[in-house]
Amino acid sequence: MIAEIGQLALILALCLALVQSASLLIGAWRLDGALMSMGRTAAVLQAAFIAVAFAALGTAYVTGDFSIALVAAHSNSAQPLLYRVGATWGSHEGSMILWVFILAVYGAAIALAGGSLRESLKARVLAVQGVVGAAFLGFLLLTSNPFLRLTPAPFDGAELNPVLQDPGLVFHPPVLYLGYVGLSIAFSFGVAALIEGRVDANWARWVRPWVLAAWIFLTIGITMGSVWSYYTLGWGGWWFWDPVENASLMPWLLATALLHSCLVLEKRGALISWTILLSILAFSMSMVGTFLVRSGVLTSVHAFAVDPKRGVYILGMIAVMTGLALGLFAWRAPRFRTGALFTAVSKEYAITLNNLFLAAATATVFLGTFYPVFVDALHGDKISVGPPYFNATFAPIFMLLFVLVSFGPMLNWKRDSLGPLLSRLIWPALASAIAVVGAILIFGIGHVMAALGFALSAWLIVGAGAVLARRWRPVSHGAFWDGLWGRMRATPLAIFGLALAHAGLGVTTLGITAMAGWQSNAVIAMTPGQSLTLAGKTVTLTGLRGIEGPNYEAAQARFAIETLAGSRVLISERRFYPDSQTTTTEAGINVGLLGNVYISIGDRAAGGGLVVRLWNHPLVNFIWGGAFMMAFGGMVSLADRRLRVAVVKRVRAPAGVLEPAAA
Amino acid sequence: MRRLIFLAPIVLFAIVVAGFALGLRRDPSLLPSTLIGKPLPSFSLPPVDPKAPGLTSADMTGGSPRLLNVFGSWCVSCRYEHPVLMALKSQGVAIEGLDWRDSRADATRFLAAEGNPYERIGDDEAGRTVIDLGVAAAPETFIVDRQGRVRYKQVGPITPEVWTSTLAPLMARLKSE
Incomplete structure (x- = not known):
């Protein structure tokens, strides 16, 4: 009975997702309030029905209903309860239910909250979200039905892969999925903006908290995965450049870029098309990750049971969704007004460079991960790309990026000058100089790479401190201590978040350097x-x-x-x-x-x-400590965002800041 | 010109999707040998039966193309494969054996009971040669041409299907080379 309830709930959810997309697209086009309201209701109901299906599968696992093929394949009565619950999302089918569930919950959240969002934009965002949901529900029902029965039902089940029987499993996939799927909101916002043909500061203000939330979950999820593989795989590495790890790293890199470019769009109205492109690509990378794990196109320790039919479906889904989005981009984006101009010494310029480096790093990882697939497809040669490639390409890009990190927050928007900028960075520069000289004196010239690593982490940590110090410095003459507490309290939470995240990067760098040099x-x-x-x-x-x-x-x-x-x-x-x-x-x-x-x-x-x-x-x-620090910085910043969105609601930003140049 | 830049993402994306679609048709679990097209690494192994000859890499060149079969009396799949090898021997296919991580007594008993399909057998008790050959698990079979170069590696037992569909045509081609 329970399987049939779950099955029916999934089918209804698919229908609702289709209703949601259609009614919202038409409603937004005709400005029909009733249709749009119906679409919003469908979004909420869709989430409710998937919740029923998810609960049905969970119940089947906990009670041990081995007549369901999936349950029989991944759990048995001797398995501890925690891992029977964890097995709900430990298999391919179960993890896809979790995926669509999170997707639908995000959709429902937008439908229910988001009062100040322009109604037509909100409708189009939810319409795109509905299309994504329908595609994944179709995938689930057509190729990976979790509720298939087994006749005759076995007396007891097989077993969840023992490597996965670990408390880490219970939390790592859901957190990671919250991140992956969170990027779907950015995708939907991007596509909705392209359909509308208009992007304004409000758009960026709305999308940024979602990107930030997804980024926090991705950061925590990836870090948990790293910790987990460290203690379970038994050889003490913390990152393996495994294809599936790379698949989580690529969306993270793009989400990081998007986070920064949204800031420029929100504050200065620049980087419009680039930000839209990033929002499409970040979620596409999440989907490529799913393709990678489930199609059998690459071998990996993480790979789920491989089924070429699934690979074809996911590839088709990516081709249609990302293809349509990029097609819209090619058609509509040239019409967006080019953004405000800025000089080479400005915060905008630094963030543009940051984005270029992050995009280059993503491309590097992408090439390294998929090069074997492409080579095999073209020549039939089997090759594998290992850590030496990534160390030689990814590491230099990231070292340059890290140099940039401490510049960004010290720069003023629009126009700044080099002299004052350098004087603001005197302390971080001094700290890294001391780190280089000290490390070479203590460890010898042979450890010059490690000395550079220490210098970078000093540059990042002291640089993050300098951001706060600059805020807390007295405006007029007077001792640093006079009124310091007041200035500290006046500092927005977002600044603390920024400092924590950038310092966390430094802490991680310190750990990586020590591990690379002295393990x-x-x-x-x-x-x-x-x-x-x-x-x-x-x-x-x-x-x-x-x-x-x-x-x-x-x-x-x-x-x-x-x-x-x-x-x-x-x-x-x-x-x-x-x-x-x-x-x-x-x-x-x-x-x-x-x-x-x-x-x-x-x-x-x-x-x-x-x-x-x-x-x-x-x-x-320190590697993981720093990463958790980054995620915590993101949370602190998110707490601030909520306040500012509320402020925007009251004041109402001037409309039409960024109307398309020629509609 | 400006429009072209905006077209770049979708063009790149189309190339990537095409690559994935081609990639889907291959099986990453098929791991070919890195030795393919190259001569066998040189080895010289003692015999299992002291009265018979041992096996050296020089034995693998000249004459007809031949199979080099890595086996062990402890290996279940090898026992499954054994009747196929016996049938091939009766068809006149030249098969050399490489006995892996096995005691001579066990190997002798196994061959006495099941029959000996091999012209020569090298005893690789320490497993050194097998490492040079890049063998992951027994049974594995190398097809070696007249010049002593590896042309194909069969991972897992040779079944009648594998023989007729893949190995026999290849052997026929090598014979006419």
Whole structure:
């Protein structure tokens, strides 16, 4: 029964999405208030029906309804409840339900909120959102039906991939999807603006919080994924340039660019067409990511069960949606007025450069990820592109971009001059000079790349501090401390957000630099009682035993490690899941501010000992700490945005700031 | 001119979509050998049966094109493949064997019980040669031409279908080269 309810709910949601698009498009065209209101209701109902379908699938997993093929394939009665819930979105079909659910919730949010948004723009945004929703619902129903029955129903189910049986799984995909799908709003706003043939500051003011929210979710989602792979994959890397990681990085890079270009559009009315293009491309990259994971076009640790039929559908969907959007862009965008002019020393110019670097970085990742596909398609050669390519291309672009980061916030809009700008940056410049000289003196000239890395992180962190210091400096003469508290309180939250995000970038850079320069490891066969010293830390194997988990058997090794806080016990396991005949590694990690000690165990060695891999990871937690700092900066800024949107509502911006030049 | 710039995104996009569409038709799990078109790496392996000859890379050149089959008595798929190899031998196909990570006693017992399809067998107990050949799992079969160059690699067991559809035509072509 529950499967049929879910199935029916999905079909109704598809119908509602179609009704939503049609009524809103026609309604906005004819300025028919009744039609537009009907479309909004359809958007809300669509979300409600998908919620029913999602709940139906979740219930089937929790109660263990193995007559549903999907449930039988990904869960069994021995699986802990948390992972039965997590399995709801751990499979291809389930994750697509989550995807359309989030899409519909965003649509409903726009339908219900967004009072000050111009009605016709809102209708067109929701119409595009409905088309996207219908396309994905069609995909779900035609190629990936989650509610297919299995006859005869098995007595018990198979198992969720044991690598995915981890608390990380429960949170990582939903957060990432909130980000991916959040970019659909930017896409819808972009296409709606092209249909309307008009972009104004209000457009940017409306779209920016959505982009910011999507960016926050993407940042957290990617970071969680990185942490998760660090501790579950058992070899202590934090980024692998795996195609699927790249697929999440590309939308993030474009969302970052969009975030900044929206600012220029909102404040100065420039970069209009470019911003629209970015809004289309950012969500298209999210869709390309889905294509990548589900079509089997590339092999990856993340790939879902591969079905070429799905690949064809997704590719067709991308071709139609992005193709139509870019076609509209080619037709309508030339009619937008060219934006306000600015000089080479200005905030606009710095942000334009930032966008160019981010676009170049995206192109680099895109080429590296898809080059094997294209080469194979043209020549039939199998090649793979690995970290050396990305280190050689992506890293230099990002280092240049990081130099730019501390300039941007220090520049004035429209026109600035070089002399005062440089004097504003004296402290960050001094800090990075000290970092370079200090690092070379301490570590030697051989570590010149690491010295540059330290210089960059000093430049970013002190640069972020300088943004605040410039705000807090007294306007007229007087001591810095006089009235400081008042000036601090008068600083908008968005400025704090900016400083946090840029400083977070510096913190991440610090972690990456330390890991690249000083990571070390050792592999030996150990017997109980034996000790190993690596990078000044001594680890002793104290015990080895077999244990029984709820749905696995494991060899468990216990280690003692001496730290400043005394002796600590680390546990590393090698788990075997008999249901799926899979082995996973649970690393033992001693987490510290200055670095981690990471132990994973392997098989028994020929001589009778246990193969133990020990890593020293200096400052590795800074990488994720910095990323979370960026996301937190985004949240702080978002809190500010809400206030400003409310202000706009009351004052009403002058209409027609950016009417199309020749309509 | 200005309009052309705005057309650039959709043109680039069309190229990318075409690339993806072509890419969809291939199977990334088919991993060919990097050795294809190149001579076999040189090796010289002792025999399994002390009275028989061993196998060296020099044995693989000259005469007729031949198969180099990597197997092990411990390998289940090899046992599945074995009757096909016996049938090929009776058709006069030259097959050389590379016994991988196996004890001589186990290999001898296996061949005595199931029959020996190989002209020569090299014993690679340490698995060194197999690493040079880039073998991931047994069974794998290399097709080697008269000049001793690798022309094809079959991953997994040779089934009658694989033989008739892929390997037999290739062998016939190599024979006439």
